[in-house]
Amino acid sequence: MSMDTILRIDMGAEGGPKTTTQPLGDYAGLGGRAMTSLVVAAEVDPLCHPLSAANKLVFAPGMLTGSAASTSGRISVGCKSPLTGGIKEANAGGQAGQAIARLGYAAIVVEGQPAGDDLWTILINTKGVSFKVDNDLRGLGTYDSVEKLRAEYGEKVTFMLIGQAGEMMLPAASIAACDRELHPTRHMGRGGVGAVMGSKKIKAFILDETGTKTRQPADAARFKAAATIFNEGLRRHGVTGTGLPSFGTNVLTNILNEAGGYPTRNFSTGQFEDATKISGETQAALMTERGGEPTHGCHRGCIIQCSGIYNDATGKYQSKQAEYETVWSFGGNLGINDLDTIQALDRLCDDAGIDTIDAGVAVGVAMEGGLLPFGDGPGAIRLLTEVGKGTPLGRIIGSGAGTTGKAFGVERVPVVKNQALPAYDPRAVQGMGVTYATTPMGADHTAGYAVTANILRVGGFVDPLKPEGQVELSRNLQIATAAIDSTGMCLFVAFPVLDQPETFSAMVEIINGFYDINLTADDVSALGRKVLDAELDFNARAGFTALDDRLPRFFEEQPLAPHDVTFMVTDAELDAVFSS
């Protein structure tokens, strides 16, 4: 089945949800973020309330998702964000992307809103789409929900679903995709996409790819030749070939801490004294000791294998291996040095369906506001447990760091466009500061990962402590990222792609071989720019101005130890990121 259809689901139709399908039309050739952002920009009123029937929730596999291209299984989701008020694209691994792609859908566009309180599940398979009211799932976390859905639909399907946070429409609610073991651990995390799914009263998608095949390239020989070079590039590069498979993304803890760019105790200093206790190296050793899996692919066909299975002290499955940003948000950011605590917090977020970054930063802000002392692991666990229960405190945290700052009267609230900053302090990694400030997504490390040249010396070197060169670095990365996010490939391919010209060429050739087209490097760049322009235009129509492209003041005023540096990129430079 070729991926040539858009599936529209109208949840607000008279008499219950209805579907229509249509050819790609103007959206032909798009995938992933390009698809979600262009659909949202074209079809959603930028001034609508994000939880209203006028918002749309758009799922799109990447251009290569469902094919044999390695590490290409990502699923994007887009909408107007309840957290930022702007456009949002979030993407995740897991199996959902491949299932949707193999079922032939280039996009699933969820529209409208049902009148009643019923909670729906949506089954998509080769026979089509069917809807079911399943109020028994109401109030369940993602783990319990998956348990029930597995019992009903078996092991050969996969799920996208929300936890209690999405049902409650909390602004930091996520949408879970499942990994190959059907654990609900791969989240479209940021910007409250789960709240929009909740506003449309959808608890879960059941995706059954039974009877479908791997998507076939138009020019098999060209595709295969390029894939061979590409895979070789990934295996050869230090980050994708050794660092990520061995230690997962959490390999970064020691690196960022040594660089003095590890935001500690709500961004009050740049190094955490106990970083080694929660590093990727320590985590991997512990996982091996307990019979977990430190090297694991979150979806079929990934050759990087940065994910992992984390077992508790008794050897029982607890959660996925927490990502670097999660280990940070609950670790150094809260002054917590215990991996089991951090993994428990990760699981609580996955279960309630809430972004681990905004949740961790919210807890840090609440700690600064006096709710708990920094370092109080049991307290943090109690707090995160409240999200799923829907207590008032859980609702505050689930509304994200910005709201938590208001409720606790805190001045140091690290958000841009109301979205929490991730695990790289913009004072010591100034290129990341440019990305946080200027991406249309709100503070987001994945939007333009300047850690590459600032810290890892991938794709060149730009001094992280100085403003020079950061604007160009961030701009180029944001454009490249928007393109990669459209292919369905994991962003981690960027490491070899930035360092190895032949791997970059091979990536473009994989697309060319798959579609039998002749994209150039410039075309890829143009695609990225086109996506960003659509997103920026949406945000402008939603009311965003240059003043929204700023870091919170304290980054300019409070120097960060140990380098005693402030964020020095000027406002005029920030404004030049997309104006040139």
Next chain:
Amino acid sequence: MSMDTILRIDMGAEGGPKTTTQPLGDYAGLGGRAMTSLVVAAEVDPLCHPLSAANKLVFAPGMLTGSAASTSGRISVGCKSPLTGGIKEANAGGQAGQAIARLGYAAIVVEGQPAGDDLWTILINTKGVSFKVDNDLRGLGTYDSVEKLRAEYGEKVTFMLIGQAGEMMLPAASIAACDRELHPTRHMGRGGVGAVMGSKKIKAFILDETGTKTRQPADAARFKAAATIFNEGLRRHGVTGTGLPSFGTNVLTNILNEAGGYPTRNFSTGQFEDATKISGETQAALMTERGGEPTHGCHRGCIIQCSGIYNDATGKYQSKQAEYETVWSFGGNLGINDLDTIQALDRLCDDAGIDTIDAGVAVGVAMEGGLLPFGDGPGAIRLLTEVGKGTPLGRIIGSGAGTTGKAFGVERVPVVKNQALPAYDPRAVQGMGVTYATTPMGADHTAGYAVTANILRVGGFVDPLKPEGQVELSRNLQIATAAIDSTGMCLFVAFPVLDQPETFSAMVEIINGFYDINLTADDVSALGRKVLDAELDFNARAGFTALDDRLPRFFEEQPLAPHDVTFMVTDAELDAVFSS
């Protein structure tokens, strides 16, 4: 003592708070809102965090405050608002304004922020200013605080103070001024001014006017002649001469309900079936029966006397007579029809120090979100009790209606610039909709009270259900209001001033006689425009655009019963309010 000095208090000075005084300089001739807004616009960075040391809290009596001009005792406070993010002026009656004016201060500008956690009181008398750490007041409501302060400072002083909400820096926290009986019932309510006072760690001002005299006019004969005409105009007009003294502002309940513009159960319909049970007429009768005072002046020298003393069923003082907007926010807006419940909620707000409008609208939004059923009076009392206790739920409510909407996933959230709409539905009182949308203050009925011509037929008639004429009406009222808010006169003088040309002339002549100047009507209008321009410019520099001058979408989409009307003033018309 002439009101010719600006008192600056630096709470962040090395070694403890310090004061300086200075002549008026560029601020000469200003009072009230003109003073606070021009100081804030000139001296506060529009991009600062509202709770940071960079914000300033500016108190200013009106131009006539402290004089013998009737009904001229109001005190204004200004700052960057923690609720809206824009400029804020709030004003109140009570005795504080007269005390400050008689002590010779045209403005008190509080700057900086102390480093420690100590809570300060500030005594201002004829000897000067003295500071005291008084941590015993920490966590006390305004009533208990006043009790302690009375015991220490006696009965001949007055106070401005914050409750627990201000200490917690909640975005809807107010600052209380005391009435003549030293009840903390007259609040500078809107926009979170109490949070800014809390951020500067000031619990209370003790204002001792002992040894001062009524401010004397420069031309006593001219002043007195004008005052006689002015007072006669107030007594003669139906609203200020009869309606307000007899029934208080709550005389409006029956009127707005009959007009179908009484927002009921979180703005879902325009009439409340039990309006007569909570009307001003019912309230006044009950107050008389219980030995309260339905006719009472909130400050010395008021001849309108719209305030009142409300006793509980045992005849004991409970609270001031709740204002119309408060009776509405806890009455029809929540579906509550019991005056004792409403008065208890009013007292809880005064005590915790929180705006009754944002609090009531927040509770209504929470009710819509399923926290409590509409009509649940005991539940509402429990909820408001939580504000003072600082529970998570209390912090949500105390953060205002916008935040409450996020935490409870509610789409119908009646706010503009994140400030809650008051007691006039903009669909059935379209002129008020224009004011809500376009005033730099965020939704605020007092900024341009189009109820005059829309409903009361004061100053002409403009059909409330139609868009025609509303822009001009609102613009003129907003300009006039900015001027009146600068005189220290109560806004209620606008009723006779709008209807009686000679009373308007007398008002201008009172100022002329007091200062021995020759303002014309055009000069008064120019002052109002100057104030608004400064405020609009501040907001523009803070990032506000035309898109912030909009009502929430649902007012355009959901018709309001009984008139089945939506808000029909176009965006282009809204944009024309201040562009022409």
